[in-house]
Amino acid sequence: xxxxxxxxxxxxxxxxxxxxxxxxxxxxxxxxxxxxxxxxxxxxxxxxxxxxxxxxxxxxxxxxxxxxxxxxxxxxxxxxxxxxxxxxxxxxxxxxxxxxxxxxxxxxxxxxxxxxxxxxxxxxxxxxxxxxxxxxxxxxxxxxxxxxxxxxxxxxxxxxxxxxxxxxxxxxxxxxxxxxxxxxxxxxxxxxxxxxxxxxxxxxxxxxxxxxxxxxxxxxxxxxxxxxxxxxxxxxxxxxxxxxxxxxxxxxxxxxxxxxxxxxxxxxxxxxxxxxxxxxxxxxxxxxxxxxxxxxxxxxxxxxxxxxxxxxxxxxxxxxxxxxxxxxxxxxxxxxxxxx
Amino acid sequence: xxxxxxxxxxxxxxxxxxxxxxxxxxxxxxxxxxxxxxxxxxxxxxxxxxxxxxxxxxxxxxxxxxxxxxxxxxxxxxxxxxxxxxxxxxxxxxxxxxxxxxxxxxxxxxxxxxxxxxxxxxxxxxxxxxxxxxxxxxxxxxxxxxxxxxxxxxxxxxxxxxxxxxxxxxxxxxxxxxxxxxxxxxxxxxxxxxxxxxxxxxxxxxxxxxxxxxxxxxxxxxxxxxxxxxxxxxxxxxxxxxxxxxxxxxxxxxxxxxxxxxxxxxxxxxxxxxxxxxxxxxxxxxxxxxxxx
Amino acid sequence: xxxxxxxxxxxxxxxxxxxxxxxxxxxxxxxxxxxxxxxxxxxxxxxxxxxxxxxxxxxxxxxxxxxxxxxxxxxxxxxxxxxxxxxxxxxxxxxxxxxxxxxxxxxxxxxxxxxxxxxxxxxxxxxxxxxxxxxxxxxxxxxxxxxxxxxxxxxxxxxxxxxxxxxxxxxxxxxxxxxxxxxxxxxxxxxxxxxxxxxxxxxxxxxxxxxxxxxxxxxxxxxxxxxxxxxxxxxxxxxxxxxxxxxxxxxxxxxxxxxxxxxxxxxxxxxxxx
Numbered sequence: 051x052x053x054x055x056x057x058x059x060x061x062x063x064x065x066x067x068x069x070x071x072x073x074x075x076x077x078x079x080x081x082x083x084x085x086x087x088x089x090x091x092x093x094x095x096x097x098x099x100x101x102x103x104x105x106x107x108x109x110x111x112x113x114x115x116x117x118x119x120x121x122x123x124x125x126x127x128x129x130x131x132x133x134x135x136x137x138x139x140x141x142x143x144x145x146x147x148x149x150x151x152x153x154x155x156x157x158x159x160x161x162x163x164x165x166x167x168x169x170x171x172x173x174x175x176x177x178x179x180x181x182x183x184x185x186x187x188x189x190x191x192x193x194x195x196x197x198x199x200x201x202x203x204x205x206x207x208x209x210x211x212x213x214x215x216x217x218x219x220x221x222x223x224x225x226x227x228x229x230x231x232x233x234x235x236x237x238x239x240x241x242x243x244x245x246x247x248x249x250x251x252x253x254x255x256x257x258x259x260x261x262x263x264x265x266x267x268x269x270x271x272x273x274x275x276x277x278x279x280x281x282x283x284x285x286x287x288x289x290x291x292x293x294x295x296x297x298x299x300x301x302x303x304x305x306x307x308x309x310x311x312x313x314x315x316x317x318x319x320x321x322x323x324x325x326x327x328x329x330x331x332x333x334x335x336x337x338x339x340x341x342x343x344x345x346x347x348x349x350x351x352x353x354x355x356x357x358x359x360x361x362x363x364x365x366x367x368x369x370x371x372x373x374x375x376x377x378x379x380x381x382x383x384x385x386x387x388x389x390x
Numbered sequence: 391x392x393x394x395x396x397x398x399x400x401x402x403x404x405x406x407x408x409x410x411x412x413x414x415x416x417x418x419x420x421x422x423x424x425x426x427x428x429x430x431x432x433x434x435x436x437x438x439x440x441x442x443x444x445x446x447x448x449x450x451x452x453x454x455x456x457x458x459x460x461x462x463x464x465x466x467x468x469x470x471x472x473x474x475x476x477x478x479x480x481x482x483x484x485x486x487x488x489x490x491x492x493x494x495x496x497x498x499x500x501x502x503x504x505x506x507x508x509x510x511x512x513x514x515x516x517x518x519x520x521x522x523x524x525x526x527x528x529x530x531x532x533x534x535x536x537x538x539x540x541x542x543x544x545x546x547x548x549x550x551x552x553x554x555x556x557x558x559x560x561x562x563x564x565x566x567x568x569x570x571x572x573x574x575x576x577x578x579x580x581x582x583x584x585x586x587x588x589x590x591x592x593x594x595x596x597x598x599x600x601x602x603x604x605x606x607x608x609x610x611x612x613x614x615x616x617x618x619x620x621x622x623x624x625x626x627x628x629x630x631x632x633x634x635x636x637x638x639x640x641x642x643x644x645x646x647x648x649x650x651x652x653x654x655x656x657x658x659x660x661x662x663x664x665x666x667x668x669x670x671x672x673x674x675x676x677x678x679x680x681x682x683x
Numbered sequence: 684x685x686x687x688x689x690x691x692x693x694x695x696x697x698x699x700x701x702x703x704x705x706x707x708x709x710x711x712x713x714x715x716x717x718x719x720x721x722x723x724x725x726x727x728x729x730x731x732x733x734x735x736x737x738x739x740x741x742x743x744x745x746x747x748x749x750x751x752x753x754x755x756x757x758x759x760x761x762x763x764x765x766x767x768x769x770x771x772x773x774x775x776x777x778x779x780x781x782x783x784x785x786x787x788x789x790x791x792x793x794x795x796x797x798x799x800x801x802x803x804x805x806x807x808x809x810x811x812x813x814x815x816x817x818x819x820x821x822x823x824x825x826x827x828x829x830x831x832x833x834x835x836x837x838x839x840x841x842x843x844x845x846x847x848x849x850x851x852x853x854x855x856x857x858x859x860x861x862x863x864x865x866x867x868x869x870x871x872x873x874x875x876x877x878x879x880x881x882x883x884x885x886x887x888x889x890x891x892x893x894x895x896x897x898x899x900x901x902x903x904x905x906x907x908x909x910x911x912x913x914x915x916x917x918x919x920x921x922x923x924x925x926x927x928x929x930x931x932x933x934x935x936x937x938x939x940x941x942x943x944x945x946x947x948x949x950x951x952x953x954x955x956x957x
Binding site for chain 3: 398400401402403404407408411412414415416418419421422423424425426427429430433471472474475476478479480482483485491493494495497498500501502503504505506508509510511512513517518519540543544547563566567570571575576579580598601604605606607608611612625626628629632637640641644647648650651652654655656658659
């Protein structure tokens with residue numbers, strides 16, 4: 051089912067949570083809504099679900115205007131941030147709930163068969179008779195998903211699906227959700243504040259800030275061609291150096307890079323730690339090392355340029371560098387934006 | 391179509407259900423809870439302000455008021471000290487039988503006041519454990535102020551403690567341990583660390599305890615002997631007047647206690663705004679099931 | 684010294700507590716049990732199984748049951764309205780719910796009697812309709828319902844307030860209608876609190892005295908509650924009978940306490956923290 055949002059807006063009292071968002075999600079796509087807290091991502095998800103009504107704009111499911119259809123009739127599967135599993139029902143009863151209360155009557159045997167099928171899908175067969183407080187967080191997450199899928203939803207919506215889980219469980223579930231999605235091919239929209247999660251999982255990432263979409267595109271597009279400094283900063287560790295642009299070249303105080311799209315004047319260069327290399331022999335921005343943090347696959351160098359700007363970058367584990375060393379930072383890549 | 395509230399209706403939000411429920415509850419509440427209060431006021435003044443004044447000014451009524459106040463002045467402070475001590479003991483230390491002690495403290499709450507009164511009779515009455523001994527020593531406990539105070543203390547024993555225990559339990563022992571480690575004495579720790587954090591809950595418990603002491607009927611009725619002008623507390627005096635076919639007098643006396651009830655409720659609301667009372671107590675049910683991060 | 688004993692004051696606070704509990708609570712209850720036990724099994728049984736006593740149990744328990752069922756419905760409705768709806772006067776209603784707690788029972792007793800007496804504000808129209816309240820078991824029920832109303836409201840209200848809206852939203856997104864969600868999700872989640880409030884209200888009704896004796900009529904075998912019977916035996920200087928009947932009430936209170944705790948523990952089994 052294709053979902054389209056047309057200029058959707060939502061205000062809570064005086065807080066403008068969502069300000070005119072238009073978005074198309076193709077049938078079968080897996081899309082992430084990514085943004086900091088307060089960016090409106092959860093509100094958008096809840097409006098798509100029908101848990102909030104939009105103040106302005108329209109939401110279409112396929113060709114049908116779903117803007118005012120209540121959640122009960124909208125046919126969405128919603129996985130809540132803390133799962134909202136009914137604590138007084140067993141895992142099996144939780145999954146069966148939607149089928150039991152549905153207008154469409156099913157026989158007891160049908161429901162049981164379907165519950166068994168769903169629990170196998172989420173790899174929880176055998177846990178049917180446990181209560182939610184008797185299973186682990188990751189298992190609860192999967193029960194919540196099975197419960198949402200039980201009503202044969204047209205779209206699947208997940209609110210911070212892995213937010214409450216340990217890092218290890220999270221990575222495992224991420225892979226697993228990908229598999230389920232490719233198996234079922236159901237249009238899926240999920241909310242996250244974790245950029246790594248969004249990039250790993252989604253076909254397309256929609257980045258939000260202050261109730262607006264700031265960029266949408268594939269993981270490759272948003273990472274390689276960020277449209278704004280906000281996107282660069284939000285997607286990961288970055289260094290900022292001020293630059294001056296003249297005649298299509300940006301001068302960073304020791305290094306220059308091509309800046310064909312920028313007008314002359316002040317600019318900001320954003321440099322990821324992997325975009326920088328260290329050289330002792332010259333060429334590049336002169337800097338001195340203040341400290342080195344040893345990590346599993348690399349060494350993080352904390353340096354300061356002679357102009358006084360802090361820089362962080364990674365070098366290979368073999369590189370011998372220590373606090374007090376002087377040398378030059380060379381730039382492999384940079385994202386340039388006109389100064390804010 | 392645009393929705394005023396911007397949210398789909400929650401369960402029970404449909405106007406028909408909402409209005410019906412509010413109406414039913416308000417009407418039932420008015421008939422059932424508010425009407426008794428109104429009837430007291432109406433009846434108390436039904437023979438005019440003069441009669442009301444005369445009833446209140448009557449020596450027997452004045453003595454009943456005095457006795458009720460005296461009982462409260464003795465029972466409430468003692469009960470408060472007990473409540474603080476009990477809460478301190480069961481929340482700041484671990485010891486064998488701690489849980490059991492908490493249950494015992496709560497017991498008077500589920501026992502009929504009449505049973506409490508009867509029980510006291512079998513301790514201090516002539517046919518009781520200490521009765522003969524007390525008589526030979528010419529100490530009067532029953533049918534006198536001490537008996538009334540003791541019975542009132544039984545009935546209200548849990549009132550202060552049950553406000554403090556959940557609160558002090560939730561606050562843990564860290565602050566007191568920190569204060570002690572900094573060299574503060576036990577008293578100093580209590581007055582400058584613990585007390586400021588529990589003062590509203592303490593006051594809340596004291597207010598409720600006081601209301602119950604002043605209004606206690608069943609237990610006091612058994613142990614007081616109902617001697618007019620001597621061992622009649624205000625609630626007992628109301629009964630006496632009522633059974634003397636002086637209903638208006640009874641309501642005049644009752645209006646004093648009704649006023650106390652209203653004052654208690656106002657105090658309760660004000661203290662709840664300070665965070666005392668049920669809001670600070672952990673909910674009885676259903677913590678949301680969620681993963682521990 | 685263990686870490687737990689870092690804070691000073693254990694001997695003093697525990698001493699005060701045990702002394703008070705011993706003197707004020709345990710001693711009289713012990714004396715009552717002792718007195719009742721000293722009757723001997725046969726005499727004890729004869730007193731507590733006498734026709735009049737059994738009639739009083741029946742009146743007390745049935746009235747308490749009726750009052751509790753009424754409060755279960757009304758108390759839940761009241762808590763629901765206070766938590767879920769906003770309307771003018773909501774705070775006032777919220778405050779007035781405590782009136783039955785704050786109003787001395789004797790005062791409530793004479794007020795309810797006056798209201799429901801055959802010539803009272805409510806009694807007169809009810810008499811016209813052929814319903815006699817005062818001096819009948821209905822009167823007892825009303826007095827019990829009045830005094831125990833806040834128990835149910837005040838135990839359900841905070842739980843309803845803290846109920847995570849996500850449960851309802853989840854049920855809605857799964858296609859449940861209001862009735863189904865209320866019956867299958869909300870009510871079960873309120874159940875432990877309802878159970879707690881109900882058993883408190885029932886226990887209170889069983890032991891209530893002051894509010895009832897004015898309105899009850901106090902006729903042996905029909906409108907005489909057990910607490911009153913114990914009281915009457917005392918006034919007749921029949922101390923063994925008073926002790927026996929009071930001990931029955933004491934046992935009933937302990938049984939209620941135990942039942943409440945067991946039911947609570949069961950109802951909470953699925954919500955207990957992991």
